[in-house]
Amino acid sequence: MSDEPIFNRGELGPYLIERKLGQGAMGGVYLGKHKVLEVHHAIKMIHSRLLADKTAVERFLREARNTAKMKHMNIVQVVGADLVDGVYYLAMEFVEGKTLEQMMRNPGLTVHDAVRYVHMVANALQYAHSRGIIHRDIKPQNIMVNEEDVAKLMDFGLVRDIEPAEPGTEAEQLTMAGFIMGTPQYMPVEQWNGENVDHRSDIYALGVTLYVALTGKVPFPGKSPRDIFRRVLTSEAIDVRTHNSEIDDELAAIVHKAIQPEKDDRYQSAGEFAVALESWWDQHPYQGTSLFKAPVMDETRSRAGLETSGPVSTRAVLTHHSSMNDSAPTASGGGKGPVFAIVGLAAILALVAGGWFLFGNKGGGGNTAPGNTPVVAPPVFEIEIAADEATEANPLAVSSSTFSVPGKGNATLDGKPYEFGSACELSPGMNELEVAPAAGGAGRKLFVLLDTEAPVLDLPVLGELQNNMLPTRENRYTLRGNVSDKGCGLEKLKLELSVNKDNFTLQPDKDGNFEQPFKVENSDLEITLTAEDRAGNRSEPVNFWIIPDRVTLGFTEDWEPEGLWVTTREFDVAGKLTKSRGVVLKVDGTNTPVADDGSFRATVTREPGAHEIKVEAEDWLGGRQSTSRKVFVDLEGPTLTLEAPETIRLKKLPGSVKVKIGIDDPNGATLTVNGDDVKVGDDMSVEIPLNGFGDVKVAAQVKDPAGRGDRREVTIHVLKLEYELIGKNKQGYREFNRLVDDMVMVEVPGGEFTRGDPHGDLQDADPQKIKLSAFLIAKYEVSNKQYATFLTAKKVSAADVAARGWLTKDEEGRYAGLVPDGTTWMPAPGIARLPVVNVTWRGAHAYCDWADPNSGELPTEAQWEYAARGTDGRDYPWGNANPTNALANFFPNREAIVDVQKYADGASPFGVYNLAGNVEEWCLDWYTEGSYRLPDQKGTDPAVRELPSGFDKRVVRGGSFLSPIAKTPKANIMDTDPGNLQAYARARRLPDTGAVDRGFRPAAGVPAE
Known part of the structure; x- marks a missing residue:
């Protein structure tokens, strides 16, 4: 049964299956939500094709049992396992985060980051080892860093108990099911041998993990497992400091002690490793922090017995003199230490070259060397290379100088005894190998071409890239280039192009030229091109992006400050471009970052007054735009003055009065007087209409574009002009x-x-x-005319005058000097300027009161x-x-x-x-x-x-x-x-x-x- 139908069905036992998290050799891993507890777990299922493989099932179950025993903050916890509908599954803690390998790529690790994460794992290993469990596959991919920045060790699929399995037991068969179990770059010598693996093998792998986390490189580089193993056996680990100048001598010594080839020369426990890291951290604290301390051990914690100066060296197996002279290996694997004879090395390299990793083949005899039983030569002599290969016309191309001839029988190589499968050294270029039966007879000349150099890719577009991106306005793009290979030539060369993970195989012409057109729509295109020659040498991938950019560079109207008026010396100029990618922006001559939405903001400083801030933009396609923002810096709000008479006298109504207005800083100011807008200028005199006598209020208000302002109010007493x-x-x-x-x-x-x-x-x-x-x-004296004016203004008749007692009549019964006509009075003809007479005190007083x-x-x-x-x-x-x-x-x-x-x-x-x-x-x-x-x-x-x-x-x-x-x-x-x-x-x-x-x-x- 495949796990896909279960995924399609959407549930497994108590879990609702939501999505697939990944796929491994033994099966898939899914995100499941527990139906009752409503928590998420990672659900690991064994692949249906392995259900019949008792060893694989037992390995799967052993991972579940061993991991379930462990409860540690730095170990991914197993929460359950079961068999449902014929499918074994393992439910584990779901860790949201990244693997240490992903963290190394993005965002990248500092030296202190790498030490801190490895220290956590060392504590986890100390815990596991104390419970008799060895991991056997420590590497950055098996270390998760969660969202709380805590490292957790996972994937105990290759775990084994520290106590060796009894011969012939199921546990022994499980251990021997594959020739080599682990990841080549992180395997110590004993793990390559497939024997004597103990907890110190994990320490070696963790040391390599620290080496990789610090540098991004491995201590024993190689293009194939065979290359890696050969380097582990025959060379020293590259000094970690050559890859990262920030690594000091003390930390380098810690790293190299952990990856010593001989187990006795490494740290003897994960706790000791942790103590060494703690000691280094104490001497190189990071912002006052300290590491979580591992339990104190018997050994001193001061310097953990480390050398702190001088070059760091590791001993390679084949340079150990006692291994060569005192303990010649036997067919049964005798001898001292982890030393192999060349034949043993060749055998293991052959297994590696044949792909015997993880599970190996089921018919082999395990990881141990064959016993002392003499080998009976086969009755035939056979070279297991096709007749049309390794010929002069079609030489066999290889990339490693270590080569073994596959075959059966006893043979000679270039006239010397040779055991098929054992290693021989090749010289660069064409090698002619004479392989013949040991008993004599016709042999075969093998033509083997040693080519260690990868093909060379030459793409003109690389010179046009900007930050590894190629912008274009076009709807189509044609990739053109050339590939060359000095060793193998172009025959059988593979040229592989990936466009957004869609793969194409390109066919160069006889001169190595090639081209491939494709559409450029609205999405970015990731281009990856690699070349591999027939020797297996693979070029470094050429990777870049094609960015469709059909937006014209320009500025929008989204500017700050909107009113171009600021109230501080330091202020922000903000705006927005029509595009952001590939744009270089300068505000006031200073490079300014542009956000994804095109917005930008820059801080500038100016003294009070009018200024012009220049904004310039240029995109990667050569488009240019520039503008200027006029800004007025005004640190104080405007102040208003009003000049108006306190009192004004008018002869008649309506009238008006002029009010003079002063503004100390009229730039950008708006002015209102009694609610009406007034133009701000040099002469800001305002005519205020006067329609009645009494108090008239004049209110003026000024505001600048920043909203600051001043208000003044005056009251004008409007009086009738009497004098x-x-x-x-x-x-x-x-x-x-x-x-x-x-x-x-x-x-x-x-x-x-x-x-x-x-x-x-x-x-x-x-x-x-x-x-x-x-x-x-x-x-x-008051005249007749003036008194007649008074009487008319009072609208009184002759009878009214008599009743009020203002005038007395003369002997003729008339008002002397005055002629009434109803309520209108006139002076008698010819005597207008004579003084009025016959006026009583009351009539005189009434006149005075009327006149003022x-x-x-x-x-x-x-x-x-x-x-x-x-x-x-x-x-x-x-x-x-x-x-x-x-x-x-x-x-x-x-x-x-x-x-x-x-x-x-x-x-x-x-x-x-x-x-x-x-x-x-x-x-x-x-x-x-x-x-x-x-x-x-x-x-x-x-x-x-x-x-x-x-x-x-x-x-x-x-x-x-x-x-x-x-x-x-x-x-x-x-x-x-x-x-x-x-x-x-x-x-x-x-x-x-x-x-x-x-x-x-x-x-x-x-x-x-």
């Missing part, structure tokens, strides 16, 4: 035009002055020093007197001289009021007109007798705003056109008496009365700048 600066008057004081009523307002600066009668004539105006803040006072709702009012007594007299204490606005017709309108020079803008010569020190005569003017204060005795009439900005007890009249000042000249002002003026013209004189009037000679002028606070 417009005209300039300075003749007296040097600022004047403003109040827009609502077109009144010129004079700024009177603050200061201290002494008010009252300086002459002591008036009892209600004693001198008093006070202090005033700056204020505005009307340059002129914020600070408008009637002037206080103190303000009025200060505006009229100044600080020098004069009697009249123009000075101390008596009034004249050029200075004022007074009685009896005039019989009526005059234009408010007349009498410029009579202006006060501050440039205020008609503060004496024309019309008397309402003041803010309530009148009090007995001079300025109330608290409100003292200090800074005195004013009697609240009605004092016992008083009911308001103050008027300045006199009128009805006031006579009086050098001494009249005291105790009655309510109906005209007022005095002196600027310090006071008069009192009922607030709800009006008169033809009474008007007013407004005052207000000084407007803000």
